[in-house]
Amino acid sequence: MLWPKLARNLLSRPRTDPPVTPRPEVVAALRDRLAEAGQRRLGRSLAIRHVDAGSCNGCELECHALGNVAHDLERYGLRFVASPRHADVLLVTGPLTRNMAEALLRCRAATPEPAWIVAAGDCAVDGGVFKGSYAVLGGVEEAIMPDLVIPGCPPTPTHILEGLVALLEANAG
Numbered sequence: 680m681l682w683p684k685l686a687r688n689l690l691s692r693p694r695t696d697p698p699v700t701p702r703p704e705v706v707a708a709l710r711d712r713l714a715e716a717g718q719r720r721l722g723r724s725l726a727i728r729h730v731d732a733g734s735c736n737g738c739e740l741e742c743h744a745l746g747n748v749a750h751d752l753e754r755y756g757l758r759f760v761a762s763p764r765h766a767d768v769l770l771v772t773g774p775l776t777r778n779m780a781e782a783l784l785r786c787r788a789a790t791p792e793p794a795w796i797v798a799a800g801d802c803a804v805d806g807g808v809f810k811g812s813y814a815v816l817g818g819v820e821e822a823i824m825p826d827l828v829i830p831g832c833p834p835t836p837t838h839i840l841e842g843l844v845a846l847l848e849a850n851a852g
């Protein structure tokens with residue numbers, strides 16, 4: 680019968696985990712620091728081009744979460760852009776597969792200065808769980824020296840934000 684099943688599902692609790700919402704004071708502090716450093720170094724918001732260099736997509740989910748209603752990336756003065764030609768930062772995830780090395784180098788060549796390279800996630804740092812595989816080079820460093828590494832499997836959106844703020848502050852001059 681459909682109705683008992685429907686009633687049961689309507690009355691039961693959701694099976695998903697409750698959303699993880701960042702603490703408002705953490706958000707406010709990050710936003711203020713980023714706005715100040717962004718204005719000092721760039722005079723505008725920070726533009727990020729994401730490069731998936733062979734990740735399992737776990738890190739991508741956390742990067743995408745930066746844009747959801749809980750984090751709302753743009754309030755920090757950050758935005759993802761569709762081309763490396765418009766980016767200040769290349770945010771690289773994944774262990775750098777052999778097939779993606781050339782693409783990453785071309786992406787770097789197309790990015791105007793300052794062209795900061797950020798390795799996000801354990802795989803991008805040193806190959807992570809894919810270390811030793813014939814198909815991977817074992818981290819972003821094998822092709823380009825990163826300016827910042829953000830460890831974690833995967834790193835949380837807040838960790839990624841804190842890393843980007845630290846990068847901008849360190850280069851704000």
Ligand code: SF4
Nearest residue numbers: 734735737800802832
């Ligand atoms: S660090 Fe973890 S979540 Fe990110 S790509 Fe590697 S295995 Fe996946």
